Amino acid sequence: MDTSTALYLSMLIPLVAMAGNMVWAKQDNLRDGITFICAVLTFASVLVVLSNIGSGTSQEYKLFEVVSGIDIAFKVEPLGLLFAIVASGLWILTHVYGVGYMRGNNEKHHARFFAYFAIAISAVMGLAFASNMFTLFVFYEILTLSTYPLVAHKGTPEAIKGARTYMGILMSTSIVFLLTGVIWTFTIAGTLDFTKGGILAGNIAPALVPVLLGFYVFGIGKAAIMPFHRWLPAAMVAPTPVSALLHAVAVVKAGVFTMLKIGIYIFGIDFLAETGASEWLMWLAAYTIIAASVVAMTKDNLKARLAYSTISQLAYITLGMALATSMGALGGGMQIAMHAMGKITLFMCAGSIYVAYHKTEVSQMQGLGRIMPITFGAFLIGSLSIIGLPPLGGSWVKFLLMVGAVDAGKQVIIGVLMLSSLLNVAYLLPIVGRGFFRPATDKSLPTKFAEAPLLVWLPPAITATGTIILFFYAGGIQDFLAPIVSN
Amino acid sequence: MAVDETEVLARTLMDHLPALQVVIPLMSAPLIVLAGNRKLAWIIAFIASASAFVISYALLIQVLDGSYISYWMGGWAPPLGIEYRIDALNALVLLLISGIGTIVLPYAYESVKTEIPKSQHTLFCALFMLCLTGLLGMVATGDAFNVFVFLEISSLSTYVLVALGAHKNPRALTAAYDYLIMGTIGATFFVIGLGMLYMATGTLNMADLADRIADQGTNRTIRAGFAFIVVGMGLKVAIYPLHHWLPNAYTFAPSAVSAFLAATATKAAIYVLLRFLFSVYNPAFDFADWTLYIIFIPFSLAAMFVASFVAVFQTNVKRMLAYSSIAQIGYMLLGIAMLNVTGLSASIVHLVNHGVTKAALFMGVGAMVMYSGSAFFNDLNGLGRKMPLTGAALVASGLSLIGVPGTAGFISKWVLVQAAFENGWWLIAIAIMLSSLLAVIYVWRMFEVLYLTAPSEDCTAKDPPLPMLIPMLLLAGASIWLGFDTDLTLGTARVAAEGLLAGSAGMAQ
Numbered sequence: 001m002d003t004s005t006a007l008y009l010s011m012l013i014p015l016v017a018m019a020g021n022m023v024w025a026k027q028d029n030l031r032d033g034i035t036f037i038c039a040v041l042t043f044a045s046v047l048v049v050l051s052n053i054g055s056g057t058s059q060e061y062k063l064f065e066v067v068s069g070i071d072i073a074f075k076v077e078p079l080g081l082l083f084a085i086v087a088s089g090l091w092i093l094t095h096v097y098g099v100g101y102m103r104g105n106n107e108k109h110h111a112r113f114f115a116y117f118a119i120a121i122s123a124v125m126g127l128a129f130a131s132n133m134f135t136l137f138v139f140y141e142i143l144t145l146s147t148y149p150l151v152a153h154k155g156t157p158e159a160i161k162g163a164r165t166y167m168g169i170l171m172s173t174s175i176v177f178l179l180t181g182v183i184w185t186f187t188i189a190g191t192l193d194f195t196k197g198g199i200l201a202g203n204i205a206p207a208l209v210p211v212l213l214g215f216y217v218f219g220i221g222k223a224a225i226m227p228f229h230r231w232l233p234a235a236m237v238a239p240t241p242v243s244a245l246l247h248a249v250a251v252v253k254a255g256v257f258t259m260l261k262i263g264i265y266i267f268g269i270d271f272l273a274e275t276g277a278s279e280w281l282m283w284l285a286a287y288t289i290i291a292a293s294v295v296a297m298t299k300d301n302l303k304a305r306l307a308y309s310t311i312s313q314l315a316y317i318t319l320g321m322a323l324a325t326s327m328g329a330l331g332g333g334m335q336i337a338m339h340a341m342g343k344i345t346l347f348m349c350a351g352s353i354y355v356a357y358h359k360t361e362v363s364q365m366q367g368l369g370r371i372m373p374i375t376f377g378a379f380l381i382g383s384l385s386i387i388g389l390p391p392l393g394g395s396w397v398k399f400l401l402m403v404g405a406v407d408a409g410k411q412v413i414i415g416v417l418m419l420s421s422l423l424n425v426a427y428l429l430p431i432v433g434r435g436f437f438r439p440a441t442d443k444s445l446p447t448k449f450a451e452a453p454l455l456v457w458l459p460p461a462i463t464a465t466g467t468i469i470l471f472f473y474a475g476g477i478q479d480f481l482a483p484i485v486s487n
Numbered sequence: 488m489a490v491d492e493t494e495v496l497a498r499t500l501m502d503h504l505p506a507l508q509v510v511i512p513l514m515s516a517p518l519i520v521l522a523g524n525r526k527l528a529w530i531i532a533f534i535a536s537a538s539a540f541v542i543s544y545a546l547l548i549q550v551l552d553g554s555y556i557s558y559w560m561g562g563w564a565p566p567l568g569i570e571y572r573i574d575a576l577n578a579l580v581l582l583l584i585s586g587i588g589t590i591v592l593p594y595a596y597e598s599v600k601t602e603i604p605k606s607q608h609t610l611f612c613a614l615f616m617l618c619l620t621g622l623l624g625m626v627a628t629g630d631a632f633n634v635f636v637f638l639e640i641s642s643l644s645t646y647v648l649v650a651l652g653a654h655k656n657p658r659a660l661t662a663a664y665d666y667l668i669m670g671t672i673g674a675t676f677f678v679i680g681l682g683m684l685y686m687a688t689g690t691l692n693m694a695d696l697a698d699r700i701a702d703q704g705t706n707r708t709i710r711a712g713f714a715f716i717v718v719g720m721g722l723k724v725a726i727y728p729l730h731h732w733l734p735n736a737y738t739f740a741p742s743a744v745s746a747f748l749a750a751t752a753t754k755a756a757i758y759v760l761l762r763f764l765f766s767v768y769n770p771a772f773d774f775a776d777w778t779l780y781i782i783f784i785p786f787s788l789a790a791m792f793v794a795s796f797v798a799v800f801q802t803n804v805k806r807m808l809a810y811s812s813i814a815q816i817g818y819m820l821l822g823i824a825m826l827n828v829t830g831l832s833a834s835i836v837h838l839v840n841h842g843v844t845k846a847a848l849f850m851g852v853g854a855m856v857m858y859s860g861s862a863f864f865n866d867l868n869g870l871g872r873k874m875p876l877t878g879a880a881l882v883a884s885g886l887s888l889i890g891v892p893g894t895a896g897f898i899s900k901w902v903l904v905q906a907a908f909e910n911g912w913w914l915i916a917i918a919i920m921l922s923s924l925l926a927v928i929y930v931w932r933m934f935e936v937l938y939l940t941a942p943s944e945d946c947t948a949k950d951p952p953l954p955m956l957i958p959m960l961l962l963a964g965a966s967i968w969l970g971f972d973t974d975l976t977l978g979t980a981r982v983a984a985e986g987l988l989a990g991s992a993g994m995a996q
Contacts, residue, residue, distance in 0.1 A: 064971065064972075066898070066970075066971060066973055067898065067901065067902070067973055067977060072971070137892055138892040138893050141891055141892045141893070142892075142893065145886070145891065152939060155939060160935065160939050164931075164935075167931065168927075171924075171927050172924050172927065175890075175920050175923055175924060175927070176917065176920040176921055176924065179900075179901075179904070179920060180904065180916055180917060180920050183901060183904045183905050183908060183916070184908055184913070184916075186905065187905055187908040187909060188908075
């Protein structure tokens, strides 16, 4: 199959899944089966793109021109391909998990839920393969809009309030800052195509570069850089599969992916390094890393704690871009895959605990590890990967970022990363500790092995294994991403 | 022989398109009254309106290259005779007006059943066609006094159309009366301005006026005429502090009338304003600094923020949409004030995009009002779920009103902000974005009411009959489509903007 067909298929197949959910809204098994097949096919078509292009860059596939000089167009390059692989691959697992969760938990409106979910995936594919900032922006907004109904899914006043915060922050930052920045870029550069080395050099006064970067950084609300991070905890009112795939992988990664894209292809790493325009961003990212971890420690609600942990981990990627060195950017790119695998595990485990025993607070976790050893084992492995210990995937990211920090001459960042790891230990491991070592306080709990349903505990077990495997294949990912920063 | 004759006839008809554009709807009005039959009335109206639409499209494709068509009414040569002059700018506006008219008619066929007593339906139809005639004539003509004549035709019929809402809510009468007073003041100002121009130049043909003003330069009479014309038309446009008539008129008019007026009436007035600002008066005329920078920019910013802010607090959806219209007119004025090709094309393209979007919104809300009995938020609870297709149309057009990418509204916003950057007005660019956040708030409020509240238990609402549903979905689809395919809208707008900025030359040549 040629690359363009596979590329368009990866965006269209999720829409088929959406249509299937609408048509067979009442037939549960048929509907969920179709979505599963579509998820597999989407992943397969992304793999076809991978086998055709490898770590190279494809030609540009122009869909049509919107305004003269601005097209809806797609192009495959390693960073986007990696993101597409991660998102579509994890969709399969999340769908399986989602079916188990929604049924096990007696949630309502399954068809609507899975339909919007599929639209979000389609938007992620478009975003990952976007060949210019305009196309990316279009899919960025579609992603925001299609996930809004998912956050508001339960329809309770709490869910509506959370969804309003979610929508309000993401929409307003993207309109006021991101769109302004994009149009500004178009006015001065005359193009929005992602070009290696950037499109701004020579078109903008050096003093204005940090300002323009600010428009992008604060405009990309999905990257959850403080002070525009509030939407992420607010989105936790959504059912857990949404939190797992969208708010640990797809949506937030779309944000930091955009951040890397503009750093590498709009500004250009070298241009950022020359002008020093991203130094303020580096400090802001460092601050976000530490501050979000500290807040995470104070959260008793498990999902809220994981949300703040995500904010902190996302800032790693922004930090990687802001360091303006090749190693930093590579580390950032790798974090997309590593953090996705680790964090989705943690969220799925949180959902598993909720489905089985309806526990949401960390202080209620006593003794649960003994009756749910698989869930808590997976949680432990995921935590260790987030903390960044070998032999788990997350460790390489910290390594690369530290190298990048040294390259940039910012040794202090090493201290930030180390402190962050310690804080991660402090807020993640006690959860596992409580589960395994504290005796259960809730007498209604069973005393023997009693896991959540198979469909709910199996996916996190798989992704936890994935974090171990990724440790050994990190070199492959690094080589795969290398072309984005090579000259 | 017969073939030749039809060919000759067709050619002759082609030559007369600019006149037929206005004459066909005009003649249909008395025909409708004579026919007196409800069904027949609608068929005549629809045919007349659809032919006006086809004609305007035929005219548009002839002038897309930046040329113009000059038609001499009755064969009398201008400047003595009345001239119709079609270029890219008015062809596009004609297309919008006749298109919306054609689409609203089937909708009105169903919607007026619940709003107006049956005995008045044919009269409604005739008035509607007169209003359409007036708007088309105002835009097509190249004669300044003729603009006034058609303005009055459209205004007078509009007052009655708004007043017809009184069968549901008597407040429509005061709304129509308000509009009558304000509209008459506006028209009077406009005609006083024309009088001054006539005094100074001795002509009423726009092209001739442009030449003579350019020749003799500026003097007090010409400047005073300018002020009267801008204020008079400003009232019809509903430029921010002159907008008082608009919210009530849109709120209490029958649904179909609201949809039609919101999409066309203010737009035709903006066209006249553009024509006088840029074609009759030369941009080099010393209005540039005063009128545009000191009057248009502050007032358009005020409209964008104040009117949007007021919209956020409305309890009636139709009134909310009306205030949103005032705010959107602010964007169009701002584009004019930028005084560059991109800014003017932003204004022109927004005129079309907003027309399509707002008509779809008013239609959707109108369909809901048919079941709920009122347009208050409380009465629309959960209707989005009960009326899925109507709800979908409202969502699509609501997103376009916000300016979400992939919708018509986004294109307008994109071009407008680009124009601001071209002028280096980055504060204005940010102001545009900030004000569109207010649109997010009021549109989202509507979405939440439609989808996230529970409908009342005895609610029998369902999607309206096809004659209402299809026009609504067509326009909602168009507000998405125009966000991707911008050849027709933005392409034409650019040609028109270049023509306008070329100054009176675009008019006279």
